[in-house]
Amino acid sequence: MSTAYLEKLNDRQREAVEHGIGLPDDEIGGPLLIIAGAGSGKTSTLAHRVAHLIVHGADPRRILLMTFSRRAASEMGRRVERICRQVLGGNATSMTDALAWSGTFHGIGARLLRIYAEQIGVNVDFTIHDREDSADLMNLVRHDLGFSKTESRFPTKGTCLAIYSRVVNSEVSIGEILKAAYPWAMGWEDELKQLFSGYVDAKQVQNVLDYDDLLLYWAQAVSDPELADDIGSRFDHVLVDEYQDTNRLQASILMALKPGGCGLTVVGDDAQSIYSFRAATVRNILDFPNEFSPKAADVITLDRNYRSTQPILEAANGIIGLARERFTKDLWTDRQSLQRPLLVTVRDDADQARYVVEQVLAAREIGVTLKQQAVLFRSSNHSGALEVELTRRNVPFVKFGGLKFLDSAHVKDLLAVLRFAQNPRDRVAGFRLLQMLPGIGPQTAGRILDTMAAEPEPLLSLAEVPPPPKTGDDWTSFVALLSRLRRSAAGWPDELAAARAWYEPHLERIHEDPDTRKADLVQLEQIAAGYPSRERFLTELTLDPPDATSDQAGVPRLDEDYLILSTIHSAKGQEWRSVFMLNVVDGCIPSDLGAGTTSELEEERRLLYVGMTRARDSLALITPQRFFTYGQNVQGDRHVYASRTRFIPAPLLRLFEQTSWPKVTATGIERSSQQVRVDVVARMRSMWK
Numbered sequence: 001m002s003t004a005y006l007e008k009l010n011d012r013q014r015e016a017v018e019h020g021i022g023l024p025d026d027e028i029g030g031p032l033l034i035i036a037g038a039g040s041g042k043t044s045t046l047a048h049r050v051a052h053l054i055v056h057g058a059d060p061r062r063i064l065l066m067t068f069s070r071r072a073a074s075e076m077g078r079r080v081e082r083i084c085r086q087v088l089g090g091n092a093t094s095m096t097d098a099l100a101w102s103g104t105f106h107g108i109g110a111r112l113l114r115i116y117a118e119q120i121g122v123n124v125d126f127t128i129h130d131r132e133d134s135a136d137l138m139n140l141v142r143h144d145l146g147f148s149k150t151e152s153r154f155p156t157k158g159t160c161l162a163i164y165s166r167v168v169n170s171e172v173s174i175g176e177i178l179k180a181a182y183p184w185a186m187g188w189e190d191e192l193k194q195l196f197s198g199y200v201d202a203k204q205v206q207n208v209l210d211y212d213d214l215l216l217y218w219a220q221a222v223s224d225p226e227l228a229d230d231i232g233s234r235f236d237h238v239l240v241d242e243y244q245d246t247n248r249l250q251a252s253i254l255m256a257l258k259p260g261g262c263g264l265t266v267v268g269d270d271a272q273s274i275y276s277f278r279a280a281t282v283r284n285i286l287d288f289p290n291e292f293s294p295k296a297a298d299v300i301t302l303d304r305n306y307r308s309t310q311p312i313l314e315a316a317n318g319i320i321g322l323a324r325e326r327f328t329k330d331l332w333t334d335r336q337s338l339q340r341p342l343l344v345t346v347r348d349d350a351d352q353a354r355y356v357v358e359q360v361l362a363a364r365e366i367g368v369t370l371k372q373q374a375v376l377f378r379s380s381n382h383s384g385a386l387e388v389e390l391t392r393r394n395v396p397f398v399k400f401g402g403l404k405f406l407d408s409a410h411v412k413d414l415l416a417v418l419r420f421a422q423n424p425r426d427r428v429a430g431f432r433l434l435q436m437l438p439g440i441g442p443q444t445a446g447r448i449l450d451t452m453a454a455e456p457e458p459l460l461s462l463a464e465v466p467p468p469p470k471t472g473d474d475w476t477s478f479v480a481l482l483s484r485l486r487r488s489a490a491g492w493p494d495e496l497a498a499a500r501a502w503y504e505p506h507l508e509r510i511h512e513d514p515d516t517r518k519a520d521l522v523q524l525e526q527i528a529a530g531y532p533s534r535e536r537f538l539t540e541l542t543l544d545p546p547d548a549t550s551d552q553a554g555v556p557r558l559d560e561d562y563l564i565l566s567t568i569h570s571a572k573g574q575e576w577r578s579v580f581m582l583n584v585v586d587g588c589i590p591s592d593l594g595a596g597t598t599s600e601l602e603e604e605r606r607l608l609y610v611g612m613t614r615a616r617d618s619l620a621l622i623t624p625q626r627f628f629t630y631g632q633n634v635q636g637d638r639h640v641y642a643s644r645t646r647f648i649p650a651p652l653l654r655l656f657e658q659t660s661w662p663k664v665t666a667t668g669i670e671r672s673s674q675q676v677r678v679d680v681v682a683r684m685r686s687m688w689k
């Protein structure tokens, strides 16, 4: 059997790939941790390992592979397939198609919960709330309890959800979470407890699960040794990428599935831990080696970076080198280059946008496609000016981590129809749907939902509900649609077409630009055709929705060349030839919002490291002298003066090439705008001497 694919690996990667394979009696190897810095080939090694397992006869249906996003999972699937094809030829595709258990923790959790619904005690028809739906439900409960009316300074629905989520994911008490992260809300502890308990009841009654529930129920299920054994024995191998961004619950699930660690491989980099705001903890990866008995996990570290040029790597190493705590060591590379990363001073947001577009287009001229370039930023609202400029200059782009396709109102409307048909106790979906009908407001909608909820078969009972006044034919066609969807008479995905046909007249009435919105819905139907059932479609779209694009329709046209815009968080694990980072200034990175405590500040530093290490050949960090903050404070939007991020202190400046844009010429001498500002300040000062 040809194992040529192993020859490209370095010794330690190869050791990781072959770990525990080919043992006598097909014994499966003990736990393995691969811990190493960015671009050292962790993900690539994991893909090789999966392929190597399959080549050596492992059953792909019994491999559980968990990645950070569905995108990462499908990319991994493609890599595995490529490698397997080298060895197995044509059979490879069917092999990796069978790699059915790959996805995110949440996605896998949702699938297992449906399979084991009865044992776990959830109703198998549950629907899943995304964060916005969850916040809406939180709001409904808050409203019922009267907190929103009486107390205007009560935390917003989004903050309530964030606090709730943090408590359940970290297994830390609410009091401590409030003290550490929301001290201004400490006076509300009792009310929050009451609210959260109401929220839990509401989810229960309505048969909905939120993101956190997917992990909570899963963890609960596997805390029963029999069930844990049952679920664990479905999988011979469990592999997890980006382990540094898992939380306690996820770690406890893994340990319960594979108590001795047999067949368990986890991969990560403590220096890239950037999700502690979702209760991820770097302790998971640091503690991993000693979680098992009788034998501790084997640990393999990698120290060669294959991604970035030497100057880029040196700058990134320099920045992470100032971190307070770090386990992984500096990396080395043999990719020499004379080009240091750029530190570009621009005047403001608008210049920053113009600079990026100009450089991106210039790079395209010399053969770097748009897809090989990316623009990264700390927060989704930092790319506004750039999006405008790109649109003005007709440069197609896709934005990751920002507004999602599914966030647009019309798409949510149509999905609400399906969700309500799937689970008529889902009040958030029900409210949305009923209020589309003319003549139905929140009160009537609430009454109808109450009536339905009291029935054992809510959708059947809908026919008995007297038509609300002034709804006329709209009500009749609504009832007819739901009865059709309930019976799934149309089959999947035709039932989506039926729902769309029903919705379109409402869309025309509700929205001003119906044509582009209708085009979106057609595309939604095309996406739906790729899923085997309504339930899988709803689940997976809710957990990991597609991203919005520059074009109105909102769905990436994947055959085209386009520039990637992404938050740093969503750029995890990826790489581009050329990377631009916006607003590398204090206040943005570290963010004003995220720099309260030392550990938050350290996380911001790691975030900068993650961003910089995405670049292969060229990297530009941009520092506007002024930038806009968008309404995050009571004064609303405003311009503030900015200075270079504190993560690049003066001694590190030698690692960068400093430049400014545009070059300002005054009296024939080329001067940076920085210099101009210094001059102006000097003149103003001298006026008062």
Ligand code: ATP
Pocket (backbone or CB within 6 Å): 008, 009, 010, 013, 036, 037, 038, 039, 040, 041, 042, 043, 044, 045, 269, 272, 305, 306, 307, 572, 573, 574, 575, 613
């Ligand atoms: P991150 O920490 O950012 O997730 P990573 O450690 O997962 O990075 P990969 O994305 O797997 O790193 O690999 C980085 C790049 O290095 C990829 O382009 C990959 O193809 C390449 N690479 C990895 N190992 C080798 C190797 N042995 N020979 C040549 N190229 C390699």
Ligand code: MG
Pocket (backbone or CB within 6 Å): 042, 043, 044, 573
């Ligand atoms: Mg990776």
